[in-house]
Amino acid sequence: MIFVNENFSKLKAGYLFPEIGRRVNAFAKANPDASIIKLGIGDVTEPLAPAVTDAMHKAVDEMATHQGLHGYGPEQGYAFLREAIVENDYKPRNIQVDADEIFVSDGAKCDTGNMQEIFGIDNVVAVTDPVYPVYVDTNVMAGRTGEGDDSGRYEKIVYMPCTTENNFVPELPSEPVDMIYLCYPNNPTGAVATKAQLKKWVDYAVENKAIILFDAAYEAFIRGDSIPHSIYEIEGARQVAIEFRSFSKTAGFTGVRCGFTVVPKELVAYTKRGLAVELHRIWSRRHCTKFNGVSYITQKGAEAVYSPEGKRQIQKTIDLYMSNADMMREALTQQGYVVYGGEHAPYIWVHTPKGVDSWAFFDLLINKANVVGTPGAGFGAAGEGYFRLSAFNDPDKVKEAMDRISKI
Numbered sequence: 001m002i003f004v005n006e007n008f009s010k011l012k013a014g015y016l017f018p019e020i021g022r023r024v025n026a027f028a029k030a031n032p033d034a035s036i037i038k039l040g041i042g043d044v045t046e047p048l049a050p051a052v053t054d055a056m057h058k059a060v061d062e063m064a065t066h067q068g069l070h071g072y073g074p075e076q077g078y079a080f081l082r083e084a085i086v087e088n089d090y091k092p093r094n095i096q097v098d099a100d101e102i103f104v105s106d107g108a109k110c111d112t113g114n115m116q117e118i119f120g121i122d123n124v125v126a127v128t129d130p131v132y133p134v135y136v137d138t139n140v141m142a143g144r145t146g147e148g149d150d151s152g153r154y155e156k157i158v159y160m161p162c163t164t165e166n167n168f169v170p171e172l173p174s175e176p177v178d179m180i181y182l183c184y185p186n187n188p189t190g191a192v193a194t195k196a197q198l199k200k201w202v203d204y205a206v207e208n209k210a211i212i213l214f215d216a217a218y219e220a221f222i223r224g225d226s227i228p229h230s231i232y233e234i235e236g237a238r239q240v241a242i243e244f245r246s247f248s249k250t251a252g253f254t255g256v257r258c259g260f261t262v263v264p265k266e267l268v269a270y271t272k273r274g275l276a277v278e279l280h281r282i283w284s285r286r287h288c289t290k291f292n293g294v295s296y297i298t299q300k301g302a303e304a305v306y307s308p309e310g311k312r313q314i315q316k317t318i319d320l321y322m323s324n325a326d327m328m329r330e331a332l333t334q335q336g337y338v339v340y341g342g343e344h345a346p347y348i349w350v351h352t353p354k355g356v357d358s359w360a361f362f363d364l365l366i367n368k369a370n371v372v373g374t375p376g377a378g379f380g381a382a383g384e385g386y387f388r389l390s391a392f393n394d395p396d397k398v399k400e401a402m403d404r405i406s407k408i
């Protein structure tokens, strides 16, 4: 008899976006003439940069020839892309990352989800609340948690609330934890972590022989020089941190699929008998066994992100999204809302008005302004009382959305 992996039955139904979809569809059906503006899902809206599509077209033409055909490539990614990443993302910030510490992949969702496989099942997982659900659900599937409760919290996971009181950067946990998921700039709160805040976490991980799984998918949205773009800007991080990055939000690759993960050679985890094992070697084995590489065409497109034209074009798009974020922050603040984020991230985290919970605010916005956002409670219990608005949209639509919200 075939048995099922019963960990999957612990999962709370992926309920947030389906529930939003259900409510939006019901509203649209009842109000066929309403023009709905979607500031809900975190997906890009601007087209790919011409430098990227030119490079991809060229790669396609190469593939149409005998001498230009690229079959299976290196699972870790072509050297041309790994070297471009080192030269452009790390060296200019004086960060030591070697090209062979980079693993190119089909995106950060997969990498953040897959990485837990190389860690023992008894490790204690710590996540922020609110949180990007991938970190939690993949550990549930693996059996690293107990049952979930009605608020969506699982036994054995340590939840670290992120609220206005701590500027959305968690305190160190009071109980020992082993696998620490951090994401800065943050989805959904739009918050950033300073060097001093990240240093505390790196020191904690060093002291406690823990590991930090650092999701930097939004680093390209950081403005100015004071906020760290990489966990490796923090002294000691090469001993304790894995970093995930993605071309999805940086260069609009959500539908192209390319990201990468950095696993420094210093990183170790321990056997039950206390023997240190190099994680680079294990992740390499895992990646090369289960993954056959990102397409040559896609990696050529990703390489072009680092060309001078590519950089200029991509920055222009990021500036467009961030000017949306500025517009939203300004408009909502003027209207009396308390807003967070949106300064170094494409998300605005709005405090819902007193006595209005995050789903009630969702209903209010769609009914009164025909604007769709995401209820904070959908990202975790500590997200209750907050609401996420995404800056990924056309500036005219964002402006229209803000005008409509002002008339509620």
Ligand SMILES: *Cc1c(COP(=O)(O)O)cnc(C)c1O
Binding pocket: 042, 106, 107, 108, 109, 110, 132, 183, 187, 215, 217, 245, 246, 247, 248, 249, 253, 254, 258, 259
């Ligand atoms: C969008 C996003 C990613 C990127 O995922 P991809 O699989 O690379 O598209 C990673 N982490 C967070 C928190 C995100 O919001």
